[in-house]
Structures are given as C-alpha cells and as structure tokens.
C-alpha cells in the first residue's frame with residue numbers, strides 16, 4: 001500500500017530531510033584527496049547524532065556503518081573503510097537520517113580534487129537525470145513516466161541506467177512502497193498523488209548497466225568497471241506539484257507553469 005502522508009507526518013519528514021540535506025552540505029568541504037571514507041563516515045555520524053538523530057544505515061539489515069560511500073566504479077552501498085580518496089576520484093555520499101520517527105534520504109556525487117572528463121560527464125548526466133525525473137514527478141502523472149524520462153535522457157547521453165536498485169517511498173520506514181524505477185516498465189500503473197513522499201535516485205553508468213556485488217555483500221560495482229554516479233532527493237507530492245524536501249533551497253515544481 002502506498003501511504004498518503006498526513007500534515008503531521010509531512011512536518012516530521014521536512015525536519016529529517018532538512019537534517020539529511022544539511023549533513024550533505026556539511027560534508028562537502030571534507031571531500032579532499034587524502035581523507036578516508038571512514039573519516040567521512042565518522043564526521044557525518046557525529047553531526048547526525050549531535051542534531052538529535054540517528055544515521056538510518058547503521059545496522060540496517062546488518063550494514064556496518066552510518067553512511068554509504070561509493071567511489072568510481074562503485075555504484076552504491078559502498079562501506080566506509082580505510083580507503084583513501086584520491087585526486088580525480090568521484091565519490092557518492094548517501095546520507096539517511098532518522099529524526100523523531102522519520103527517515104530522510106539524499107545523496108550526491110562529488111569530484112575529489114580536480115574533475116576528470118569522464119568523472120565530469122557521468123556526474124553531469126546523473127544530476128540531469130535526477131532533475132528530469134523530478135520535473136515530471138507531478139500529481140496525476142503515472143509514476144513510470146519518471147522512469148521513462150530518466151531512461152531516455154541517459155540513453156541520449158550514451159550512458160546506462162542501473163536496473164537492480166530503485167527509488168522508494170519513505171517515511172516512518174526507510175524503504176516503503178512504491179518502488180520508483182529509473183527505467184520504464186509499462187506494467188507499472190501507479191499514479192502519482194498528493195501526499196506521497198518518495199525518493200528518486202538514478203544510478204548512471206558511463207558504460208553498460210550490468211552490476212556485480214563485491215565479496216562484502218554490500219558494495220555494488222559496474223561489471224565493466226566503468227564509472228558510475230548517483231544523486232538522490234526525497235520528494236513530496238503536493239496538490240500544486242512537488243517539493244524537494246532534501247534541498248535546502250526548497251525547490252518546488254509547479255503543476256502548471258506560472
């Protein structure tokens with residue numbers, strides 16, 4: 001069942017999503033050559049705790065750390081470790097906070113030091129895929145239009161979309177219905193309605209879409225070792241359109257252009 005959130009739940013979601021967004025802004029200045037992904041984990045962990053929240057990933061289905069850090073060909077669910085990030089790497093940092101009973105989920109891909117041309121490209125395509133998905137995530141639209149839009153844009157840029165992982169409803173649970181696919185499935189009949197809250201989080205590969213799991217059973221990588229990038233926002237659907245809850249600017253997409 002897809003929940004329609006109450007006003008009270010929406011206020012709870014605003015607060016946790018704001019904290020997740022603030023954590024991601026805070027950590028950006030620490031993303032520099034020479035730091036370890038564990039350093040980034042510990043800084044985010046302390047920040048989240050000091051704001052009265054918990055990091056949702058910690059112990060989630062046995063995940064051992066507080067954030068996900070996915071470097072270069074790592075697609076998602078990278079486990080923070082002693083790995084040092086280097087000039088020219090790209091790194092996705094995925095933050096989920098649990099504040100007063102609600103989860104807020106957001107991620108970004110950063111360049112470490114100066115961008116490389118390939119890093120720049122996959123990052124740019126992943127960001128524009130998220131933005132294009134948000135632009136069509138409007139009440140009265142079929143949810144599969146979000147996936148179709150993202151898939152078409154990735155393809156136009158000769159990139160591919162990971163199919164095994166998707167966006168998701170979010171609220172009192174980390175992962176709720178609906179599954180938000182980042183490609184089109186014509187069988188998906190879900191209609192986007194006001195009061196829904198879900199994430200959009202396309203994982204975009206510079207090469208082929210195929211994935212592989214690492215022996216740690218969490219880290220997902222591209223099978224062809226091509227670079228992968230991802231951006232994620234938590235979105236509230238309103239009568240008027242949508243609102244990005246994990247954006248400190250509070251970006252809104254109106255249903256009808258004003």
Ligand code: MF3
Pocket residue numbers: 056057058060061063067068077094095096105201232
């Ligand atoms: N934050 C991820 C998502 O966007 C989920 C991470 S699950 C974890 O849905 F266990 F790896 F943290």
Ligand code: CO
Pocket residue numbers: 105167168199201232
């Ligand atoms: Co998510």
Ligand code: CO
Pocket residue numbers: 094095096105106107201232
């Ligand atoms: Co996430």
